[in-house]
Amino acid sequence: MNPLAVVREAGRSLGANKLRTGLTMLGMVIGVAAVVLMLAVGTGAQNQVNRAVGSMGSNLLVILSGSTSAGTLRMGSGNAPTLTTGDAEAIAKLPAVQAVAPTFPGGAQLAYGVNNWGTQVLGVTPEYLSVRDWPVEAGDPISETDVRSSTRVALLGATVVEKLFDTEDPVGRTIRIRGQPFQVIGVLKRKGQSLDGRDQDDSVLVPITTAQGKLFGNRFPGTVRFMFVQAVSQAATVTAEHEITLLLRQRHRIQPDADDDFTVRNLTQAAEAASATARILSLMLGAIGSISLVVGGIGIMNIMLVSVTERTREIGIRMAIGARRRDVLLQFLLEALMICVVGGLAGIVLGVAGAFAVGKAMQIEVAFSASVMLVAFAVSAATGIFFGFWPARRAAGLRPVEALRYE
Numbered sequence: 001m002n003p004l005a006v007v008r009e010a011g012r013s014l015g016a017n018k019l020r021t022g023l024t025m026l027g028m029v030i031g032v033a034a035v036v037l038m039l040a041v042g043t044g045a046q047n048q049v050n051r052a053v054g055s056m057g058s059n060l061l062v063i064l065s066g067s068t069s070a071g072t073l074r075m076g077s078g079n080a081p082t083l084t085t086g087d088a089e090a091i092a093k094l095p096a097v098q099a100v101a102p103t104f105p106g107g108a109q110l111a112y113g114v115n116n117w118g119t120q121v122l123g124v125t126p127e128y129l130s131v132r133d134w135p136v137e138a139g140d141p142i143s144e145t146d147v148r149s150s151t152r153v154a155l156l157g158a159t160v161v162e163k164l165f166d167t168e169d170p171v172g173r174t175i176r177i178r179g180q181p182f183q184v185i186g187v188l189k190r191k192g193q194s195l196d197g198r199d200q201d202d203s204v205l206v207p208i209t210t211a212q213g214k215l216f217g218n219r220f221p222g223t224v225r226f227m228f229v230q231a232v233s234q235a236a237t238v239t240a241e242h243e244i245t246l247l248l249r250q251r252h253r254i255q256p257d258a259d260d261d262f263t264v265r266n267l268t269q270a271a272e273a274a275s276a277t278a279r280i281l282s283l284m285l286g287a288i289g290s291i292s293l294v295v296g297g298i299g300i301m302n303i304m305l306v307s308v309t310e311r312t313r314e315i316g317i318r319m320a321i322g323a324r325r326r327d328v329l330l331q332f333l334l335e336a337l338m339i340c341v342v343g344g345l346a347g348i349v350l351g352v353a354g355a356f357a358v359g360k361a362m363q364i365e366v367a368f369s370a371s372v373m374l375v376a377f378a379v380s381a382a383t384g385i386f387f388g389f390w391p392a393r394r395a396a397g398l399r400p401v402e403a404l405r406y407e
Contacts, residue, residue, distance in 0.1 A: 024303045025343040027296035032347025032380050033354060035289035039372050040355035042282030044365035048193075049278040059098070059231040060131070060267040061241055063091075063248075065223070081223035082252065082261040085208075088227055090247060096240035098232045101128040102224040104208050106216040110164060111176040117163040120203045121177060123211025131230045139171040139186025142207055150209040154182040157201035158190040178215060182206065237268045293379065296343070297387040304336055304391035311395075329396035336388020337381060344380025348373055 065081040088102040104123035109116060122128075129141055136155065146153055154175065161170050170184045191200040212218040231240040241264050248254075248262050319328065352368065359366040 020303060020307075021339065024300055025339050025346070027299040028293075028340050028343030028380060028383070029296075029347040029350060031289075031293035031296035031383075032344045032376050033351035034292040035286065035376050035379070036348055036351025036368075036372065037354045037358065038285035038289035039282065040351070040366040040368055041358060041364070042278075042285040043367040043369070043372075044359065046275075046278040046282050047367050048365050049274050059234050059237055061229040061231065061237060061244070062265050062267055063227045063229060063244065064263040064265070065225055066261065066263065081220050081225055083224050083227060083248075084222045085224060086222065087248060087251060088224070090251060091227070091229060091244055094240065094243045094247065096231055096236040096243055098230040099127045099131050100230075101125055101131040101228040102208060103128065103226055103228065104211045104216070104218070104224050105226075106211065108178045108204075108215070110160065110204065112164040112170075112173065115164045117160060119157075119160055121211065121215065122203055122205050123208035123215070124205050125208055128205065128228065131228045134191060135189045136186045137189040138169075139184070141186060142205060146207045147209050150213055151207055152180060152182045152210060152214065153185045153207065155186045155188055155205040156184055157188050157203045159199055159201040160204055161187055177204065177206070180214065231268075234268055237266055241266055293383060297340075297383040300336055300339060300384065301387040301391060304332060304388055305394070307335075308332065308391050308395045325396040329392045332392035332395045333385065333388050336392070337384040340380045340384030340388075341377075344377050347380065348376055351376070 063083060065083045083102070085102055088100045091097055092100040102125060106121050106123075107118065108121045109118050111117075124142065125147055126142055126144055128134075129136065137158075139155075142153065142155060145151070154177065156164075156170055164170070164175065165173070170187060173184050174181050175184060176182070188201070188205070194200050206215065208224070212221075229240065229244065231237045244264055245260070249260065252261055254260060319325070355366040355368070358364070
């Protein structure tokens, strides 16, 4: 029997019992769809985490004022700032440190024309943009002259631009921050959400001296709330953390048995942990979807075994009139393969549609790749061959005389 005839015969046999074939195929459709959907959701989550990690900047540490020691209830970043601009200058001279960006944050109401928006205002130095890897999309960055002169200038995040200016070009315009006029000198490139889900583009940058002296005031002159520190390399972040701790304890005259009045956090390690968690989540979701695929394969094996039993006399007649064992083996194997291939294609379509629906309903990112589609299709075909082989072999192993006697 030529291969084309075997394919036609397999298709005819499947079409003879459409309901059984459809229900068997449904298991494979659900299995493949589950794999595609789970991997799309997992990959989307991993992409979001990777973007958030990348938006933080590279080789970063953050130093907060105050201790986070739970035993003494000194939680958070402390009420009285313990970090100073002098600390920042000293840290910048450490061998493992590339740059330091002291920061003075505060909340403020912004106004432009009839539009108002409440947001976070950060007093920063020129190093802030390089440390955070945050380029200016339009206009100019904050300069050393702006810091020395406490100039009322501002860099706007993309979200603030949308809320205050809509489609108007903000560069060169004057906005009011806490009622004070500030000239917009630039717009920051969109950065997206941080690891904690905060919109980083909903912020305004001003010179740190302007924030301290003119905007928020500073009861403790020369102090800052926190600093971003960039190490010379990723491998040097641990060394930089150790050097910073020793330096600040010495500068703050902290006794050997006393707690630190500052907190150093290695954001690189936190970013690596978040990325690893996202990868594990993606693998787990793929594994959960694969279980559905295996269940579908077992269903195919079960139905094919039932089909062999029901068609025992048919097999005996075909073998009696000249069909070879390999022809019978090939036909039943093709039947299982056709169920899986058609079910796999339908499952891919259903999985993609389901992933888009889930992403839209839950407001999460989903991501697809050609390799995932090809792997899902290949696995569905392999499932048909694997789970269809035993029933096909059993059919091919029947003796014609015994098969003809079967009732």
